[in-house]
Amino acid sequence: xxxxxxxxxxxxxSVAKTRLxxxxxxxxxxxxxxxxxxxxxxxKGYNVLGIRSKTEVTKKVLEESKHLIGIGAFCxxxxxxxxxxxxxxxxxxxxxxxxxxxxxxxxVIAEMISLSRQLGDRNMKAHQGDWVKxxxxxxxxxxxxxxxxxxxxxxxxxxxxxxxxxxxxxxFDVIKKLPLGNAKPKxxxxxxxxxxxxxxxxxxxxxxxxxxxxxxxxxxxxAGSYLINASRGTVVVxxxxxxxxxxKHLAGCAIDVFPxxxxxxxxxxxSPLQGLTNVILTPHIGGSTEEAQYSIGLEVxxxxxxxxKLGTTAGAVNFPQVELHAVEGITRIxxxxxxxxxxxxxxxxxxxxxxxxxxxQFLSTDENIGYLVVDIENMxxxxxxxxxxxxxRSLRTRVIF
Numbered sequence: 001x002x003x004x005x006x007x008x009x010x011x012x013x014s015v016a017k018t019r020l021x022x023x024x025x026x027x028x029x030x031x032x033x034x035x036x037x038x039x040x041x042x043x044k045g046y047n048v049l050g051i052r053s054k055t056e057v058t059k060k061v062l063e064e065s066k067h068l069i070g071i072g073a074f075c076x077x078x079x080x081x082x083x084x085x086x087x088x089x090x091x092x093x094x095x096x097x098x099x100x101x102x103x104x105x106x107x108v109i110a111e112m113i114s115l116s117r118q119l120g121d122r123n124m125k126a127h128q129g130d131w132v133k134x135x136x137x138x139x140x141x142x143x144x145x146x147x148x149x150x151x152x153x154x155x156x157x158x159x160x161x162x163x164x165x166x167x168x169x170x171x172f173d174v175i176k177k178l179p180l181g182n183a184k185p186k187x188x189x190x191x192x193x194x195x196x197x198x199x200x201x202x203x204x205x206x207x208x209x210x211x212x213x214x215x216x217x218x219x220x221x222x223a224g225s226y227l228i229n230a231s232r233g234t235v236v237v238x239x240x241x242x243x244x245x246x247x248k249h250l251a252g253c254a255i256d257v258f259p260x261x262x263x264x265x266x267x268x269x270x271s272p273l274q275g276l277t278n279v280i281l282t283p284h285i286g287g288s289t290e291e292a293q294y295s296i297g298l299e300v301x302x303x304x305x306x307x308x309k310l311g312t313t314a315g316a317v318n319f320p321q322v323e324l325h326a327v328e329g330i331t332r333i334x335x336x337x338x339x340x341x342x343x344x345x346x347x348x349x350x351x352x353x354x355x356x357x358x359x360x361q362f363l364s365t366d367e368n369i370g371y372l373v374v375d376i377e378n379m380x381x382x383x384x385x386x387x388x389x390x391x392x393r394s395l396r397t398r399v400i401f
Contacts, residue, residue, distance in 0.1 A: 004069075004308060005045060009034060010052035012074045013297035020301050023309065033263060040064045048304060050074055053284070054263060057081040062089060069398065070307055072300040075287065076100065076153075077232065079205040083318040087369060090336035090396030092316035094303035098153055099295035100287030104230050105158040107286050108200050109165070111254035115198075115226045116141050118252070120280050137251070142166035147196030149189065149212075150203035150231065151177040158200060159183045170195060174208075193220040198228065205232035215240040224251045230286040233257040242272040245279065252278030256286045311373045311400045313364075320364035320371040330359050331379040332400040335372045338393040339365045344372065347388055351376065354384040369395065 004025050008016055011031040020027045025048075033054035034042060043049060043065040050072040051057065057071060059082045066089060071081060073095040086093055114120055117138045125132045146162045148155045148171040159169045159180050169183040172192040179185060186192040189212075193199060199221060203209045213227070213236040221227070227250060229236050238259060244250045255273060261284060262269050273279050287296070306312040306324075311334045314323045337343045344363065351358060351374065360375035382399075389397040 004047050006048040006050065006304070007042060007046040008050040008074075009039075009055055010074075012050055012052060013293040015294055016050065016074065016297035016301040019298060020304060023305050025308070036061060043068065048072070048308070050300060050304075051080070053077060053080060054261075055080060057086070059085045062086055062091070069396070070094070070304060072304055074296050074300050077205065078317050079232075087318040088395070090369070092307065092313050092319040094300055094307070094316055096296040096299040099299045100289070100292035101153045101157050103289040103292040104154045104202075104286040105161055107256070107282075108158050108228055108230055108254075109161050111228055111280055112141050112146070112162075112198050112200075112226070114280060115228075115252040115254055115278060116144075118278050121278055141198075143168070144197040145170060145195060147171065147186070147192040147199045148183075149173075149192065149199065149201045151179075151183075151185075152202060154230075155200075155202040156180050158202070189217070190220055193217055194222070196225060197222060198226045200228040201231045201235055203231050203235060205234055210234045211237050213237065213241070215243065218244040218250065221250065223249055226251055227253040229254075230256040233259045233261065238272055242276065245273070245276050252280075254280035254282070256282045257284055309400070313371060320366050320369065322362050322364045322371055322373055324362060324373060327360065327375055330375040330377055333374045333376065333385060333388070334396075334398050334400055335374070335388055335394060336396040337370050337372065337391070338395065339368055339370045340393055343370060343391070343393050346391060346393075347372065347374070350384060350387050350391075354379070354381055354387075356380070356384060373400075 006020055006025050006027045008029045010033045017027045017029050036058055039061055047067060048070045049068060053075050062082060062085050068091055071086060071091060071093045073081060076095060076097055078093055078095050081093055083093055122132055143166060145168045148159055151171040151173040155171060162169050163181045170186050170192055171183055172186045172189050218240055241253060258271060273281060303315050310324045310326060311332060312322060312324045313319045314321050356379045357377040358374060359377050362373040364371050385397055385399055388394060
């Protein structure tokens with residue numbers, strides 16, 4: 001264990017470092033997001049990498065870091081990682097799909113109320129000495145309709161909170177989802193946009209969601225409605241949104257994610273939405289609460305621990321799933337291989353050749369790779385592992401314990 005070194009970047013919560021060090025791993029923590037060149041250089045001394053949303057794990061990074069055995073995204077999204085290539089070289093990627101759910105949902109609730117009461121503009125005016133005491137344009141959110149695009153972990157949590165405040169909830173998702181409470185599904189995105197006073201986006205970054213909200217979709221929204229995006233910056237065409245606000249078709253918006261974001265707190269932020277009335281702009285802080293970052297740190301660190309110590313891949317976003325427990329008195333070997341006929345027989349033949357006894361064997365596959373974990377008694381030679389790895393179809397072989 002002491003030979004495994006972990007690099008955590010982007011100011012990941014220190015609880016992750018503490019948790020992994022308790023297991024005997026060497027862990028280093030840096031506060032910034034390294035660029036491709038720096039990351040390649042830094043990874044030369046590490047086996048495991050933990051990132052947040054700004055660090056790009058490109059194909060080149062992976063090609064230059066073949067010694068990596070695992071990657072963790074200490075956030076929900078994993079689009080900043082070349083998942084398919086990581087899988088092709090036997091590297092599982094873990095994330096934290098649940099830990100910041102409440103934080104994002106609470107921010108959206110706060111933004112809906114702030115937009116409905118024009119709190120951002122009223123606050124700014126008061127700081128400037130202007131006393132704007134008026135009910136014009138200020139409304140309650142009760143009895144208004146919230147349309148949620150993407151009814152996953154965050155969207156469904158937001159649904160519950162909104163209903164508790166007396167709002168009506170509709171949602172649209174490309175996958176059939178069980179409605180919670182009194183929420184009602186809409187057949188199409190257009191139907192949702194046309195029937196909602198507030199539209200909140202909670203979708204992943206995919207080719208299908210890129211530029212999902214353009215001038216066309218914004219025109220479908222009710223006059224005087226509001227748009228909230230705390231999902232991915234590429235989902236909304238910002239220039240079209242700015243135009244819809246300037247024309248007064250939309251009454252306001254709250255945007256937490258942007259197509260281009262500063263790489264650090266020192267870099268200047270520029271957006272076409274700056275200076276517009278009743279517009280809330282936040283620096284990608286949807287999941288940035290102390291509670292969420294602590295939970296994310298623990299969640300991904302636990303995934304690392306179970307993978308490194310036991311071989312468990314449950315929760316990996318790009319890998320076959322295997323859940324394992326510790327067994328005394330055996331040697332555990334993990335092998336990632338191309339999913340082709342005859343691989344398991346070949347590996348078992350090698351094990352038999354060295355006179356080892358298989359106590360347990362766990363295999364899970366997808367269309368590309370197979371993930372095999374073998375518990376062996378009477379393993380007397382490290383050459384067994386070397387020979388398994390030398391197979392033309394093996395991608396990665398490692399002794400876990």
